[in-house]
Amino acid sequence: MREQYIPQEIERKWQKFWEENNIYHTPNESDKPKYYALSMFPYPSGRLHMGHVRNYTITDVIARFKKLKGFNVLHPMGWDSFGLPAENAAIQSGRNPADWTLSNIDYMRDQLKTLGLSYDWNREIATCKPDYYKWTQWLFLEFYKAGLAYKKEAGVNWCPGCATVLANEQVEEGLCWRCSDTVEKKKLSQWFLKITDYAEQLLQDLDKLQGWPEKVKLMQKNWIGKSYGTVLKFKVAELDNIEIPVFTTRPDTVFGVTYLAIAPEYPLIDQLITEENKDKVYDYVENAKRMSEIDRASTEREKTGIPLGTHVINPLNGQKVPLWTGDYVLVEYGTGAVMGVPAHDVRDFDFAKKYELPIVEVIKDPNKKEEAPLSEAYIEPGIMVNSGEFTDLESEIGKQKITQWAEQNDVGYGQVQYRLRDWLISRQRYWGAPIPIIYCDECGIVPVPDDQLPVLLPEDVDFKVQGKSPIATSQTFVNTTCPKCNKPAKRETDTMDTFICSSWYYLRYIDPQNDQKVFNSNLVNHWMNVDQYVGGVEHAILHLLYSRFFVKVLRDRGLLNFDEPFENLLTQGMVLKDGAKMSKSKGNTVDPDEIFQNYGADTARLFILSDSPPERDLDWSDTGVEGCYKFLHRVWRLVKNTHENLIFNYQDLNPASLAKENSDLLRETHKAVKRITLDISNEFQFNTAVSKCREFVNYIYDYVNKKETYSDEDKNVLSKAILTLIKLMSPIVPHMAEEIWHELGGEGSIHLTNWPEYDDSLAISEEIPIIVQINGKVREKLTMPVNSTNENIEATAKANPKVQSYIQDKQIVKVIVVPNRLINIVVK
RNA sequence: GCCCUGGUGGCGGAAUCGGUAGACGCGCCGGACUUAAAAUCCGGUUGGGCUCAAACCCAGUGCCAGUUCAAGUCUGGCCCAGGGCACCA
Numbered sequence: 066m067r068e069q070y071i072p073q074e075i076e077r078k079w080q081k082f083w084e085e086n087n088i089y090h091t092p093n094e095s096d097k098p099k100y101y102a103l104s105m106f107p108y109p110s111g112r113l114h115m116g117h118v119r120n121y122t123i124t125d126v127i128a129r130f131k132k133l134k135g136f137n138v139l140h141p142m143g144w145d146s147f148g149l150p151a152e153n154a155a156i157q158s159g160r161n162p163a164d165w166t167l168s169n170i171d172y173m174r175d176q177l178k179t180l181g182l183s184y185d186w187n188r189e190i191a192t193c194k195p196d197y198y199k200w201t202q203w204l205f206l207e208f209y210k211a212g213l214a215y216k217k218e219a220g221v222n223w224c225p226g227c228a229t230v231l232a233n234e235q236v237e238e239g240l241c242w243r244c245s246d247t248v249e250k251k252k253l254s255q256w257f258l259k260i261t262d263y264a265e266q267l268l269q270d271l272d273k274l275q276g277w278p279e280k281v282k283l284m285q286k287n288w289i290g291k292s293y294g295t296v297l298k299f300k301v302a303e304l305d306n307i308e309i310p311v312f313t314t315r316p317d318t319v320f321g322v323t324y325l326a327i328a329p330e331y332p333l334i335d336q337l338i339t340e341e342n343k344d345k346v347y348d349y350v351e352n353a354k355r356m357s358e359i360d361r362a363s364t365e366r367e368k369t370g371i372p373l374g375t376h377v378i379n380p381l382n383g384q385k386v387p388l389w390t391g392d393y394v395l396v397e398y399g400t401g402a403v404m405g406v407p408a409h410d411v412r413d414f415d416f417a418k419k420y421e422l423p424i425v426e427v428i429k430d431p432n433k434k435e436e437a438p439l440s441e442a443y444i445e446p447g448i449m450v451n452s453g454e455f456t457d458l459e460s461e462i463g464k465q466k467i468t469q470w471a472e473q474n475d476v477g478y479g480q481v482q483y484r485l486r487d488w489l490i491s492r493q494r495y496w497g498a499p500i501p502i503i504y505c506d507e508c509g510i511v512p513v514p515d516d517q518l519p520v521l522l523p524e525d526v527d528f529k530v531q532g533k534s535p536i537a538t539s540q541t542f543v544n545t546t547c548p549k550c551n552k553p554a555k556r557e558t559d560t561m562d563t564f565i566c567s568s569w570y571y572l573r574y575i576d577p578q579n580d581q582k583v584f585n586s587n588l589v590n591h592w593m594n595v596d597q598y599v600g601g602v603e604h605a606i607l608h609l610l611y612s613r614f615f616v617k618v619l620r621d622r623g624l625l626n627f628d629e630p631f632e633n634l635l636t637q638g639m640v641l642k643d644g645a646k647m648s649k650s651k652g653n654t655v656d657p658d659e660i661f662q663n664y665g666a667d668t669a670r671l672f673i674l675s676d677s678p679p680e681r682d683l684d685w686s687d688t689g690v691e692g693c694y695k696f697l698h699r700v701w702r703l704v705k706n707t708h709e710n711l712i713f714n715y716q717d718l719n720p721a722s723l724a725k726e727n728s729d730l731l732r733e734t735h736k737a738v739k740r741i742t743l744d745i746s747n748e749f750q751f752n753t754a755v756s757k758c759r760e761f762v763n764y765i766y767d768y769v770n771k772k773e774t775y776s777d778e779d780k781n782v783l784s785k786a787i788l789t790l791i792k793l794m795s796p797i798v799p800h801m802a803e804e805i806w807h808e809l810g811g812e813g814s815i816h817l818t819n820w821p822e823y824d825d826s827l828a829i830s831e832e833i834p835i836i837v838q839i840n841g842k843v844r845e846k847l848t849m850p851v852n853s854t855n856e857n858i859e860a861t862a863k864a865n866p867k868v869q870s871y872i873q874d875k876q877i878v879k880v881i882v883v884p885n886r887l888i889n890i891v892v893k
Numbered sequence: 894g895c896c897c898u899g900g901u902g903g904c905g906g907a908a909u910c911g912g913u914a915g916a917c918g919c920g921c922c923g924g925a926c927u928u929a930a931a932a933u934c935c936g937g938u939u940g941g942g943c944u945c946a947a948a949c950c951c952a953g954u955g956c957c958a959g960u961u962c963a964a965g966u967c968u969g970g971c972c973c974a975g976g977g978c979a980c981c982a
Contacts, residue, residue: 238979280897280977287896287978294982313982326982362980391980398981405982411894412980484981605977675918676905682975684905688919695932696918702933743909753907756917763917770934836913841963843913881962887912891962 066708066808070701072665076800080178088814089183091139093588100136101592102128103571105600106143109169110150113176113657115640115647115685116601122670123637123679124599125182129796130745133820139592140183141574143190144170147563149227149243152496156528162496166193176657181666181799188577192566197573198498199519200583201566206501206512207622213259221489223251228531229493230255232562233486234607239362256500257487260614264289264483267613276633281605288606290484295468296400297477299325299377302385307336309377312399312482315409317463319381320452321427323417324405326370326389328396329353337388339374346371346390353392361392368393368416380476382453391416399482414442427451428460490562495526495535497560505547505554514548534558567608568615571595571630589625594632602636635749638682655685667798668694674751674797697801700762704787704805710775713810715784720827727782730768732830734786737761738823741793758794789821836887837862839871855882862888
C-alpha cells in the first residue's frame with residue numbers, strides 16, 4: 066500500500082474500471098425492489114458549477130446507499146439541451162447551435178465522470194436530439210388531440226432581450242426570468258396548453274405529496290390561487306342589452322358598491338363610453354397600455370382611472386353608480402371588471418379617496434363601539450349594516466345568502482376562480498422543438514401526421530432575424546404540402562418552450578432507445594414514481610408544476626397509470642462563497658475542475674456534504690476543503706499503519722468473550738453503523754453522518770495508539786471496525802473506498818457489496834452516565850449499569866456525598882427518574 | 894402589505910420524546926516529534942467569578958412573559974435576517 070493518499074492516481078483508475086465493468090448499469094428486470102433516484106438534469110452551458118456538484122453528489126450518495134441496501138437503482142443523467150444560450154452563442158460566434166451544444170455536453174459529461182457519479186450512461190438522453198424531440202412533438206400532438214393545445218390571439222409577455230414571448234411562470238416581478246429584461250405586453254397569436262383544466266387536480270393532489278417540502282407545496286398552492294366567490298351582473302343604465310359581470314370574493318359587501326371599474330383593455334369598452342368622454346378615455350387607455358408591466362403592477366404607484374360617463378345598476382339594491390376604467394383592474398383575471406367597495410377593500414379605498422367617490426360602510430367591526438368615519442378599509446368579517454333585508458347578518462353567512470339571492474333572481478352565481486393561467490408555449494426562437502403544425506388555406510390548422518415526425522430543425526436559417534422565429538427564414542422548412550389535401554401549405558415556425566422538453570424526460574430515461582413509442586407504458590408504470598428527486602428550489606413552480614401537469618394528461622391519455630411523478634423531493638440549498646451567490650461578476654466562483662485537480666473528487670464530495678444539511682445554503686470554505694482532504698489522509702494512514710494486522714475475511718467473535726477494549730471497539734462499530742444508517746435514511750443528514758465517521762475514526766485511532774502488538778482477537782475486531790468504516794464511507798468517497806477495499810483483499814467492487822448491518826443490543830453501552838439534578842440543576846454525574854431500576858438510581862444518588870450536601874437539612878418534595886437519563890430531586 | 898423559514902461560541906453547524914447545550918469540523922492556543930520548519934500525533938478552546946491550580950459556583954441558545962420537577966425544544970407577544978407572492982377583486 067502506498068505511503069500517501071494520492072487521489073490523482075486512484076480516481077481515474079477506478080472510473081475506468083467501473084466503466085469497463087459496467088457496474089452502474091441498471092437492468093429493467095430484477096428480483097430486487099426498484100428505486101428511482103433522479104437529479105434535475107442540467108442545461109449544457111459549458112462547464113459544471115458547484116451547484117451541479119452539490120446536486121449530483123447528494124443524489125449519487127442516495128443512489129449508492131440504496132444500491133448497497135439491496136435495491137435495483139435507476140440513476141440516470143441527461144441534458145436539457147434546447148435553449149437560448151446556444152442560439153445566442155451561434156449569433157455571436159457564428160457557430161451552429163447544435164455543435165456548440167454537443168461539444169458542451171461532451172465536456173460536461175467528462176466532468177461528471179471525473180466526479181465519480183454512478184450513472185447508467187446507457188440511458189443518457191439529450192432533448193435537442195431528433196430521437197428525443199420527435200417524441201416531444203408527438204406528445205404535443207397528444208395534447209392537441211385531447212383539446213389541450215390551442216392557438217389564440219392574446220396579450221402576451223414579450224421579452225425584448227430574448228426576442229421571444231414568455232409564460233406567466235417565467236416572468237418574475239415584471240422581468241424575464243432568464244435575462245432580467247423588462248417584459249412588455251404584445252398582442253400575438255400563440256399556442257397554449259390548457260393547464261387551467263387541471264388546476265383543481267394540481268391543487269388537490271398536492272396533499273398526496275407527503276415527501277415534498279411544505280414550502281414548495283405552498284408556493285404551488287399560491288400560484289394556482291384558488292378562490293371562492295360570486296359573479297354579479299350589473300346592467301348598464303344607459304344601454305339596454307349590455308351587462309357587466311364582476312367577480313367578487315366579498316358578495317356580502319355589495320350594498321357598499323359606489324362605482325364599478327373595468328380594465329382599460331376591456332373588450333366592450335368602446336360601447337361604454339359616452340360621446341363627450343371618448344377623447345379623454347382613449348388617451349387614458351392608450352397610456353395604460355404603454356406602461357410597462359412592472360410600473361403597472363407596482364403597488365407603490367398611485368392608482369389612476371377615469372369615468373366613462375355611463376352608469377350601472379346594482380342588482381341588489383337598484384342603485385345607479387358610475388362606471389370607470391382603472392389601470393388597477395386586470396383584464397386577465399376574473400371578468401376583467403370589479404365592483405368598487407371603498408369601505409371594505411384597500412385598493413378601492415385608495416381609489417375612492419383619490420377621486421372623491423362616496424364611501425359607504427356596510428360591514429361593522431363587532432369589536433368597535435363608537436361611530437367614527439373609516440380611516441382605512443375594514444376588510445375583516447363583521448356584521449352587515451345598511452344592507453336591506455340582509456342587515457344584521459354575520460358577514461360570512463351574508464356571503465351565502467346574497468349568492469343564493471343572486472342565483473334565484475338570475476343576476477349572478479357562485480364561482481370558483483383560479484389565478485393560474487394557461488401555459489403559453491410558443492417561442493419565436495430557433496433552438497427548440499418545432500411545433501408540429503401545418504397551416505393550410507383549405508383545411509386550416511392541420512397536425513403533422515405521426516409518420517412524418519420528427520419535424521426536423523432546418524439548417525438554412527438566418528439567426529439574426531428579429532421578432533420572428535429564425536426558422537421562418539428557411540424556405541425549405543416553411544413551404545410544405547398539406548397532409549390532408551396535398552395542396553401547398555406553410556409550417557408553423559415557432560418552437561416549443563424548453564420546459565416542455567423537461568416535463569417528461571424522467572419518463573424517457575426508462576426506455577431511452579425506443580424508436581416505436583414515446584416509451585413502453587409497462588416499464589414506465591414499473592419504475593415510476595421517482596422515489597427521490599433532487600434539485601434547486603428555483604424550479605418550485607416552473608418545472609415541477611409543468612411535470613405534474615404532464616403526468617396527469619398522459620395518465621388521462623392512457624399512457625401511464627399514476628397521478629404524480631415525484632414521490633419525494635429534496636430542494637438543495639445554494640452553494641455560496643463569502644455569504645453570496647457565486648457569480649462571475651462578483652469574482653467569487655470556485656471552479657470544480659480546479660478542486661478535482663488539487664484535491665480529487667472524493668474531497669470535493671466529502672466537503673460538499675459535510676458542512677451543511679442539504680436543504681440549507683452552503684458557504685464554500687477553502688479551509689473546510691483542506692480539512693476534508695486532511696481527514697481522508699488520516700483515514701488512509703489509519704489503514705496504512707494497521708495494514709499488516711488486518712484480515713479481509715475476519716471472524717465475527719462472540720462479544721461476551723472479548724477483552725474490554727475489544728468489546729468496546731465492537732460496540733463503537735455497531736454504534737457507528739446504526740447512527741450513520743439512520744442519518745442517511747432519515748432526511749439525508751449527510752453532515753451528521755460525516756461527523757460520525759470522524760468520531761469513529763478518532764475512536765479507532767485511540768484504540769490503535771494504545772496497542773503495540775495485536776493478538777488474533779485484536780486483529781479480527783480491528784479488521785471488522787476498519788472494513789466497516791470503509792463501507793460506511795463508500796457512498797461518499799467511492800474512489801478511496803474502492804482503493805482501500807482492494808488493498809485489503811477485496812475483489813470486484815465495494816459498490817456491489819452490501820451495506821453493513823448493526824445489532825441494536827451490541828450498539829448499547831453497558832454503563833451509562835446518569836445525571837443528578839437538584840431542583841433542576843445538574844449537580845452530579847453517576848455512572849451506572851444500563852437499565853438500572855428507578856429505585857436503584859434513587860438510592861445511589863441519595864447516597865452520593867455531593868448530592869448529600871445538597872439535600873441534607875432539606876425536605877424532599879419530589880423525585881423524578883428518567884430511566885437511563887437522569888434523576889431530578891426537588892427539595893425545599 | 895400578505896405568506897413561509899430561520900435566529901445556538903470567533904465561524905460552519907450538533908442536540909430522537911421537553912431531560913448533561915455547544916457533538917464533529919474550521920480557526921486559534923499549548924504539548925510531543927524535529928537541528929528547524931512543514932506534515933503528523935496528543936491536549937485545550939461559551940462568558941464570568943473564585944483559585945497557584947483543580948474542585949466548585951453563577952450566567953448563557955434573538956428579546957419579554959408563561960407552562961413544567963425540567964425549556965434551545967412547548968404556548969403567547971415582540972425584534973431581526975432570509976425567501977416566496979404581490980393591485981388576483
